[in-house]
Amino acid sequence: MVLKRFMLAAALCSVVSFSQSESFAEVALEHKAPESVANLASGLLDAVVNISTSQTIKGTEQTDKTTPPKVEEGAPFQEYFNDFFSSKNDKNELNQSRKVQSLGSGFVIDAEKGLIVTNNHVIADADDIEVNFTDGSKLKAKLLGKDSKTDLALLQVDPKGKKLTAVSFGDSESARIGDWVMAIGNPFGLGGTVTVGIISARNRDISAGPYDDFIQTDAAINRGNSGGPLFDMNGKVIGINTAIISPSGGSIGIGFAIPSDMATGVLDQLKQFGETRRGSLAIRIQPVSQEVADSLKLPKAEGALVAGKIDDKTVDNAQLKDGDVITRFGTHAIKDARELPRIVAESPVGKIVDVTILRNGEEKTVKVKLGRLKEKELETETSDDDEHGGEDKKAEASDSIHAMGMTLSALSDELRKRFHIKPDINGVVVTAVTANSAADEKRIRTGEVIVDINQQAVKTPEDVAKQLELLRANGRKNALLMVAGEDGELRFVTLRLE
Template sequence: MTRLFQPASSVRQVRLPSWFALLVASILPLLLIQSASAQSLPDFTGLVEENSAAVVNISTVSEPDPRTQQTPFSERELEQMPDFFRHFFGGPQSPFGGGSAQPRRSMGSGFIVSEDGYVLTNNHVIEGADEVMVRLNDRRELPATVVGTDPRSDMAVLKIEDDEPLPVVRIGQSSELKPGQWVFAIGSPFGFDYTVTSGIVSATGRSLPTENYVPFIQTDVAINPGNSGGPLFNMDGEVVGINSQIYTRSGGFMGVSFAIPIDDAMNVFRQLRDGGSVARGWLGVLIQEVNRDLAESFGLSRPRGALVAEVMPDSPAAQAGLQAGDIVLAYEGEAIERSADLPPKVGRTPVGDQVDLTVLRQGKERTIEVEIGRLPEEEGAGTTPGAPSGSAGGPLGMQVEPLPDQLASRLDIAGGVLVTEVGQGPAFQAGIRRNDVITELNRQAISGIEDFRAAVSNLPSDRAVSVRIIREGRATYLVMKP
């Protein structure tokens, strides 16, 4: 009978080469690490099954406007044409327009936030739509009513109704998000319903050029056309954002996407649901970033805060005594590290609330109490862009003349000097250009030529100084190194 098992003592020992033992010793830890890494990757299966029902597909139809259909002639020219030519070039059967235009259709995503049928999505998903339909993942299709929109935050609130119960998402807290956390999105990119993509939070509190009042969440979750308005979930299955924008040079996803924080979105939702409009806090200042040179000129040890370049007349800031040249270092005790930190905090503050601003003025910190106003349609606490260089004489490489009364009245300022020429020198390097109005130099107010000459004669030679200018009606600070 053949033995299948043998005692260990009777088994012949095989001596392995030393190089083989070294190879095994080096590879085994890597295999163990890979196995541990695979086990630590998140599993989204249960989360997707739990939350897909409350995610919806949104389709819109916009009827064409006959008045805007393209023709090679203007409306006036068409009216002056004989009937035959007008029919050919602009009539209903015209090959250049008319009745041949088709309704425009678009698609996006959204999610249900309440059992009575309120749906959140992006404003750009339903903007200009004549018909909005919401489709659930059980294939129910329901017409939607637009409750309200807020283009500033790119949000829209819809309402649907049905006899059957409606699934809802669970709302999380975007304020608790931290870079590096896993998140995932459910949406309909390119019309592929209920597509799931995942990634991590890349950053929070991002300010984009198109909107200063929304501190966007940046992720690397794949977002494409059709994902707009869909939810961004955390690993607890809670909605923490609304997927809204991507950064792209190709038109498709390139690894950078942005979501509206759900804390801000729910604030907008409640205001639109209850009142039909959104009220945001308003300070009434134009601000700019504090770079290294500006920090040096204002006596800061490092760049931080929001530099007030201009205080708008009759604004809450003006009434509280805020001044151009103040640097806002804290808002209600919360540090302002970058100028982009200030507008979202102001915008979230209820109108009429009293808040404390910690500002740096003339090298000393002080607290100013401000009563927050309501943001007008075209106003804000935005960041002014940096100034370009201009194109002669004087110690700073520029020439100035008294500010004409007419220009002072148009700019609504009490004094300053008008830059008439800029050549090579400190002024050119600072970015001062012809027709700028200088109202402050080295923290000294400039009301006229004599003030300007006195300030120039006292300029230090060992450090940078600030220059406040008004260009095209906007004030901004530049840095000059004499």
């Protein structure tokens, strides 16, 4: 009976395959695998280079040789121990310098000017950078600029009459999952290595930086491939190989490349300014979770939630308000909060952009003038000073309420001084948090201030009670709180109603 069921299932699969065979054949004919990439590779190999770097590290500490092990008199090999741990050797090795060398890949993008692209981590902290070409020639390179956020670097060599071969960038945005790609690089120091695979995935976030948007490929990429190009079948660079996932250190078919559409803007700025000049909205954002979407009555859990503004006089974002949900920036739809910083950063400083927002359930379009991103805007400070659990004995029992696992009090001068709350922060202060409560789970801390609930400002514990009662009356299960830390930084927290 089992065998008959298996045969029946196989027969059904065959019927489905037969009914769709014509359409599958058409697709296969249109996008068939390349029979060979030899002609393509031969025209590109000369543009791919090996990057060799060296760094001098000075010794500053004595090694373990200064404290010789205790060896009994007459013990076997005693004389060798004495020689090895002699004071003469200690003096020679103390503060000695040593050179560390590394290898990577790169590719020429401008033959006349000698411009070469590689990864920032390939040349980071290097004292000397040398470019090795396929014909065996070598040229010293200088660093024009680097960007650690996208892991890109731009080098320049003086061709000295040497004719270089350059490649050009393609459109990574139009590259699709399943498209054939070819990587050329310098794995383990073996220059001119060609591997072929497909695009396995797009828009990968591997927590390498704030603008992660990697192309994933199964083309073999190993150590030494970093900085090398990922080509499409037209010979255009659609990615810069930069990372792999590998427990063993070798390729397991999971490699990542920086998309060319992201790289070209960064490289243009490195060429022009020697640094990056990114656009900024001067706001803090949070993802729109399903809980937040439900609290704000949003149709979908998409967009980026404005959770506060950053003081920056170069930015005009007056039309944005805390609690707005950004759904479109210029022509780009914002489906995930992670997309917004990257798209804004790629925009020119000073540009005026139409930003589409959802506010109180209504869609609006406002204009924002971008400023220049400050590096500190990318940093998020977190405190390990967790005061969860227990009651604050100094909190006044009067003029306080207990809700959602928090004791909330009016923000008096005494409490403002005790918790170091800035003068421009207004709301209801959290004087205690019950362990394992809803507030505890969302890491609300004693001394933080509830500014509003479901976009309605609260100034007294009575305001909080009224808002919670209204939410329950409307059948809501969660409350959306805007919470301010002592430094004024805002964030949104969704708490379940008790």
